[in-house]
Amino acid sequence: MKFPVKNELLKRLFAAQGEPVSGQDIADEFGLSRTAIWKYIKELEEEGYEIGSMRKKGYYLIKAPDLVNAANISTYLETERYGRHIHYFSTCPTTQTIAHEEAQGGAADGTLIISEEQTAGKGRLARPWTSNAGRGIWMSLIIRPRLAPQQAPQLTLVAAVAIVRAIEDVAEIQPVIKWPNDILLNGKKVTGILTELQADPDRVKAIILGIGLNANQESEDFPDELQSIATSLKIEKGEHIDRAKLVAKILHYLEHYTALYIEKGFAPIKLLWESYATITGKRITARMVNETVEGTALGISSEGMLELKLDDGTVRGIYSADIEIKN
Known part of the structure; x- marks a missing residue:
């Protein structure tokens, strides 16, 4: 709107x-x-x-109220398309579902769905995501790039680079990326990325990019079982974060790096992603649906897969897994 x-x-x-x-x-x-x-x-x-x-x-x-509404975000917006149409909610079950409905209805490239609170937020593999009212950034962006469906997973890595750059600019702290879709501060999760697809067999119709970012939570805002593994920008920085400004900066970098990816391919994104990554050279356990493997992470491939050197010397490309860093 x-x-x-x-x-x-x-x-x-x-x-x-x-x-x-x-x-x-x-x-x-x-x-x-x-x-x-x-x-x-x-x-x-x-x-x-x-x-x-x-x-x-x-x-x-x-x-000004601390809201991530269209008026506050637009104050900081630098983009041509991303965030120029905003659907804002004080509360909703999940922005991802609304974004899917809007995309199917023909919503424009760069349409943003954002809410102060999610009552049924979800992350990867449909895991629940705690979405405190007024404390974080809970948003889904509709992107309509000219890509083949098999290229869509790379947009998760593009998004990770964009979010890290935005956090650096606005919060002036240095996050790191954990493959495939987490952003960490001091070893704790601060952001999750969920990439979902609407596609024909030969082309992407829309990518729904969901972002959950812990901005201004205090430690007690997290459930007991998450306090050892989750954090917020405010906890790490020690200062309140302007969420609307951060949303606008994320949209700026998303538009920039998505355009770079479409024009130049994955190679420049890969270099940026690896410069922020935590896994290269680390021993990790990768848990997939049907098996678990261990080895040393070599980085990511030109397709965005995790490359893992197993103990027998073979290199395994892993498309999707939960990983645990051993050292």
Whole structure:
């Protein structure tokens, strides 16, 4: 959903950093009345924005709510397509299901589904994902790249690179990537990526890229069984994270690296991914559906598979597995 005038008004209020923004100038620019601008201001106030006014000077932003709504995200957005259509929910079972429905209905490339809370969040292999209200980033992005279906799994690795770059920029901390779809801080999981596909036999119709990112949780927000393996950016950084700014930065890098992947292939993504990876040279256990193998991780192949050197010297390409790092 796009609200260009209201979003532009909010963007200017943010950019002014407490200085007044002329409602008359915006009204003239968009061919609207001063009353129409006043109504937008009232809508923003109803959404939780605290806005003051100065006679003959305009409106100024006092305080913004900590929401990942279209208005807040659009304030920071740098993309051409990704995030230019946003469906925002205060709560939903899972953004991934909504995104599938929207994609089947013809939603545009880059459409974002995002919620403050998920009541039935899921990760890889349909495992439950704790999605605290107002604490994390729970989102699904609809991507429509010109790819063959067998290339779709590489988008998980593209997404991992994009998310790590965004966390570096916004939180100024250094995460690492654990194959195939986890991002870690100090050995604990901070982000999971779920890539699902809508496709014909010969072409991708849509990739639904689900991202669950722990942003502002405290330790006690995690269930007891997760406290030793999960963390948040706030726990590791010691500071509150602007979630809307981080979402916009993730979308920026996703658009950039997806375009790079489509234009240049997987090779440049592979180099970036390996520079952030934790597994190369490590001894790992890989648990697949029908077997478990151990060996030394060599990195990833040109197709994005994990390459594992087994104890007998053979190299095994692993497409999908749960891995445990031994050293």
